[in-house]
Amino acid sequence: MAQTLLPGEVDSLSKSAQEMFIDGDEPPPRYIVKESKFGSIDSSPLSAPIPIIDISLLASSSSFASDEELEKLKSALSSWGCFQAIGHGISDSYLNKVREAAKQFFALPVEEKKKYSRAAGEGEGWGGDVIVSEKQVLDWIDRLALKVLPEDERKLNLWPENPTNFREILHEYALKINSILDILFKATAKSLDLDENVFLNQFGERALLIARFNFYPPCPRPDQVLGLKPHSDKSGMTVLLQDKEVEGLHVLKDDEWVKVPIIPNALVVNVGDQMQIMTNGIIRSPVHRAVTNPERLRISVAVSNEAEPEREIGPADGLVDENRPRLYKTVKNYAAINYECFQKGQIAIDEVKI
Numbered sequence: 572m573a574q575t576l577l578p579g580e581v582d583s584l585s586k587s588a589q590e591m592f593i594d595g596d597e598p599p600p601r602y603i604v605k606e607s608k609f610g611s612i613d614s615s616p617l618s619a620p621i622p623i624i625d626i627s628l629l630a631s632s633s634s635f636a637s638d639e640e641l642e643k644l645k646s647a648l649s650s651w652g653c654f655q656a657i658g659h660g661i662s663d664s665y666l667n668k669v670r671e672a673a674k675q676f677f678a679l680p681v682e683e684k685k686k687y688s689r690a691a692g693e694g695e696g697w698g699g700d701v702i703v704s705e706k707q708v709l710d711w712i713d714r715l716a717l718k719v720l721p722e723d724e725r726k727l728n729l730w731p732e733n734p735t736n737f738r739e740i741l742h743e744y745a746l747k748i749n750s751i752l753d754i755l756f757k758a759t760a761k762s763l764d765l766d767e768n769v770f771l772n773q774f775g776e777r778a779l780l781i782a783r784f785n786f787y788p789p790c791p792r793p794d795q796v797l798g799l800k801p802h803s804d805k806s807g808m809t810v811l812l813q814d815k816e817v818e819g820l821h822v823l824k825d826d827e828w829v830k831v832p833i834i835p836n837a838l839v840v841n842v843g844d845q846m847q848i849m850t851n852g853i854i855r856s857p858v859h860r861a862v863t864n865p866e867r868l869r870i871s872v873a874v875s876n877e878a879e880p881e882r883e884i885g886p887a888d889g890l891v892d893e894n895r896p897r898l899y900k901t902v903k904n905y906a907a908i909n910y911e912c913f914q915k916g917q918i919a920i921d922e923v924k925i
């Protein structure tokens with residue numbers, strides 16, 4: 572792991588989660604979750620039914636575009652902030668190809684993956700949890716994060732060359748997800764009686780599209796260690812390809828953890844903070860976490876968008892009136908705000924409230 576530090580980073584990990592797993596290490600104390608306002612790890616999660624939305628019924632070009640599905644979308648996003656997307660048009664075999672490319676990359680020797688290490692001051696590349704405070708409890712995860720759009724901002728030196736089809740698959744898959752995001756932003760706007768481009772216009776022509784490959788090695792203490800701590804995404808929306816076999820994602824609903832089951836060929840969509848801001852809180856960015864598994868490794872692939880960093884985003888005009896006062900400030904570079912808040916132990920979305 573690179574020993575250079577991000578600004579504000581306290582120190583860096585001496586071993587990746589995968590190395591600790593290979594060496595049979597017990598998780599060090601700084602990985603142990605002691606107490607959390609979100610409840611303990613082992614309080615058994617509920618199995619409530621997460622909404623299922625058929626994307627093919629939302630596309631405005633589709634002659635089947637259905638008011639009923641738009642209504643379902645609005646209700647899913649305002650009550651859960653997430654749903655399982657079916658009818659998205661990406662084949663099962665293609666999703667397996669994405670999973671396979673991720674699996675092959677993480678299976679490379681650690682020395683090989685170090686070529687793609689996250690550098691000082693950068694969010695992109697391969698590495699473990701970023702340590703920003705002494706008190707931070709660490710996540711049992713190795714992750715590869717890459718910016719896919721704007722295309723001229725790609726850091727190709729961090730894009731794996733092994734497996735040989737990794738770059739091509741990442742490019743192609745992320746663009747497919749971007750088209751799904753377009754449909755979702757338009758449909759969300761329509762479901763709220765707004766012009767279909769209000770959100771897309773706020774994200775801007777040079778909106779970011781970021782892919783995160785999450786790798787959770789088996790962990791001997793799943794009762795004490797999390798794969799990913801409770802968080803909400805800083806994105807507009809995130810589309811998550813879950814592992815095909817190993818569950819691990821939980822979403823907080825009405826203060827209870829709910830398991831997100833694996834539905835073959837479905838993609839999990841969750842709202843991010845930027846859409847919570849733009850919709851003036853009408854749709855919610857849900858708190859979620861990933862748990863670890865004692866026997867099996869788990870891989871997920873998240874693709875999310877963010878507004879152009881220099882662009883101001885704020886509640887859409889049509890969603891602010893005397894009955895619904897403006898809840899959020901207008902903000903620029905939410906990713907930086909999010910990072911600073913995390914360093915200070917604050918929740919970013921609470922800090923941008925009026």
Ligand SMILES: O=C(O)CCC(=O)C(=O)O
Nearest residue numbers: 783785819820861871873
């Ligand atoms: O691995 C998962 O299921 C969750 C990933 C996630 O929440 C993220 O990448 O933001």
Ligand SMILES: [Fe+2]
Nearest residue numbers: 802803804859
């Ligand atoms: Fe997330």
